[in-house]
Amino acid sequence: MQQTIPQQTTQPDMFPSLWAEVAESNGQAFHVNLWGELDLSSKRVIIDVISRVEGSTVEVNLSNLTFIDAAGIRSLLEAKQRLAERGHSLVITGARGLVRRVFEILDLDEFFGPEFSSSSQTAADVG
Numbered sequence: 399m400q401q402t403i404p405q406q407t408t409q410p411d412m413f414p415s416l417w418a419e420v421a422e423s424n425g426q427a428f429h430v431n432l433w434g435e436l437d438l439s440s441k442r443v444i445i446d447v448i449s450r451v452e453g454s455t456v457e458v459n460l461s462n463l464t465f466i467d468a469a470g471i472r473s474l475l476e477a478k479q480r481l482a483e484r485g486h487s488l489v490i491t492g493a494r495g496l497v498r499r500v501f502e503i504l505d506l507d508e509f510f511g512p513e514f515s516s517s518s519q520t521a522a523d524v525g
Contacts, residue, residue, distance in 0.1 A: 415439055
């Protein structure tokens with residue numbers, strides 16, 4: 399089952415800045431792929447997606463994310479907390495470039511799980 403959920407915008411002529419695709423695997427895990435920018439204008443997408451999925455693990459792939467700001471980080475932290483309250487977990491994979499660097503600066507790279515550290519580029523790859 400795959401579901402693509404675009405960001406809801408208040409101005410219909412604007413392109414969404416964030417797209418999320420949700421795929422279920424074996425009923426116990428969900429994979430969420432993000433494209434675009436996770437910021438103040440799109441943070442609600444994460445909360446909406448997380449409220450629709452439930453499984454032992456929700457993996458959020460950031461490999462196609464081009465930008466993240468404090469509001470985006472906060473939305474991921476809120477999603478992780480909401481899932482933990484229901485006995486589930488959220489892990490981040492695929493962060494690279496400047497997106498990964500933001501996680502490292504905030505010392506959140508290991509907070510989001512060992513998959514974050516093992517599947518992402520190092521800070522040296524940022525340039």
